[in-house]
Amino acid sequence: MNPYEYVEAHQHEFLEELKEWLRMPSISTLSQHKPDLLRAAEWARQQLESIGLTRVELFPTAGNPVVYGEWLEAGKNAPTVLIYGHYDVQPADDPSKQWKSKPFEPEIRDGNLYARGATDDKGQTLTQIKAVQSLLAAGQLPVNVKFVIEGEEESGSDHLYPFVEQHLDLLKADVLVVSDTGMMGLDRPSIVVSLRGIVSMEFEVRGPSHDLHSGLYGGMVHNPAQALVEIMAAMHRPDGKVAVPGFYDKVRELSGVERAEIAQNPITVERFKEETGAPQPWGEPNYSMQERAGTRPTFEINGIVGGWTGEGGKTVIPEKAVAKVSCRLVAEQDPVEIFELIQRYLAEITPSTVTSSVRLLHKGMWSLVDTQSLYMQAAVRAFEYGFGKRPIFMREGGSIPIMGFMQEKLNAPVVLMGFGLPDDNLHGPNEKYCLECFARGMKTAIYFLHSLGTRG
Ligand SMILES: [Zn+2]
The missing domain is CATH 3.30.70.360 (Alpha-Beta Plaits)
Structure with a gap:
């Protein structure tokens, strides 16, 4: 069975596992959820162990534990990919009023899985884990893989900073992969290339x-x-x-090429009004709304x-x-x-x-992705394979501060392999993960890892 067939055959099982993880209210900003965070971390540890990684550890920190796993059997000449994810989630807020189903009782409606953490970031993290599982099961994982799954992303990653600094050797990698961002649409695949x-x-x-x-x-x-x-x-x-x-x-001012690229996907005034409810756009003169939000x-x-x-x-x-x-x-x-x-x-x-x-x-550092790196080129082909269209590069206004830090400390390029959709409602009520994104995301991640190992 090749890894893609393996994904097909285990789709249902993977989904059930994701639901199990989503039932744990691992809210990192609320201290009464500490036991849930520990349970969610332990769940991730067992998950990494069960897919066949050779070393799996739960590293305690002064805050929530860091889940680490590795498989280095591809050997010294193969590249090492460090995959980052997080098992903590945002609070659910006011569940009775705005959530159609309970935030920690996952429910499938219209091809989407609804739950807090569905897209941010348990669903996306599991997409990566299952891609690695499928490659391992097929005996076709051609690269070394390391996982770092933290439990404090939604509350500032305070203890991941010292953890990274103290474990530079353990985390050493050729490329960092993060699935904690989104794309423009199922039929408009895109890759985020900068974070503020x-x-x-x-x-x-x-x-x-x-x-x-x-x-x-x-x-x-x-x-x-x-x-x-x-x-x-x-x-x-x-x-x-x-x-x-x-x-x-x-x-750093935008080049003409960059501005032209951004102009291909403008935010219209109608969409602005619909999304924000504000009467008119506002902001720095001489920059489009898209440029203001992502590059200024x-x-x-x-x-x-x-x-x-x-x-x-x-x-x-x-x-x-x-x-x-x-x-x-x-x-x-x-x-x-x-x-x-x-x-x-x-x-x-x-x-x-x-x-x-x-x-x-x-404070947190911005990060810029080198779109010409061979890893980004591999990601472009992987998205093309998984989603059937060449992805667009997208600049996002948000921040994942720990990314810039890890990029700098580990001296490795970052690939933001995000499978979220604009209407996923991350941090809001009725958060969801599109099942199609889950399936296609696994295909994309498999293709990416596979192609990194099979290049000359
Ligand atoms: Zn996140």
Whole structure:
């Protein structure tokens, strides 16, 4: 039986296994789910063991364990592929109202498997595992394979960073494969070729030492909430560009070829309105919506709070006001450098009537994929085989911070082999994984691994 026939023959069994994994509510941001995370990690460990990997281990960390597995029987001359995935999921939120079926009771409707984690990332991770299983069962795995499946992707990968640093030899590979992104459509296969970096911060503006009566002091004290919004407003120029001096200095401009490629798949105003519900698009001049979202950096207020926000009114001048902000970054911006530029600009524009500070919450590197690498070329052919059409290269606005880090530390190119669809609702209610993507994804992954080993 060849690996493709093996997939066909075991389709049902694979799906049942995925459902089993999806029933574990491994929500990494909520501490009461710790036992579920351990169960989900142990499930992944057993899975890797059962498909015939030669070394499988659960590495404890100060957070959730890292599941590691390897099969190195292809020998020293064959390339080594490191496959990354994650077994933790986002919270389900408000299950009663918005989910049609329960988030941790997987259900198949209209060719889709509905459950939290279905596409992000248990379904996609299992797609890779099953591809390797099928190749091993057929005795046709021509490359060395390593798996790293973490349990903290949805909460910042805090303990994977030191894990990678401490296990550089163990993780050494020629290429990194990640199935944690999406494509444009079943009939529009695409490969993500860039991810944005991120720096997130908390701003604080302080005025008086305590809340003041606005009747007694209003008019002679600079209200910190007002000062904060003045400062926040000064972070953008009226035309939508970020006003922080030096912010764009290191941004790599798009080439004509890149812009032409992006222009092939424009976001229309109608689609924009339908997806967002916002009345009109907004943003940096001279860049299309598609370019703004995937290739340009941003400064975004995620939350702002100060003074009385409870029921009714309270005539008070608050002692302080706070804003949570995150910047999406692109090549070649450095998150720490951007933070320092913002810090300096903040000091410059803060009026002497209040004091201000900004604190770094977390940061992550952007990553750019070399589309000319032989691994990307192999991925292009694999998608063509699995989905019947040559894939388009797509720049995504999101971030997988650990990717840029692993790419740099392991000095290996990345292939983002994403099988999600735009309507998969990852992080939202009614998350799903399209069964066709599962089946075709396995074919694609098999073809990819197979072709890496059989080239000259
Ligand atoms: Zn994910």
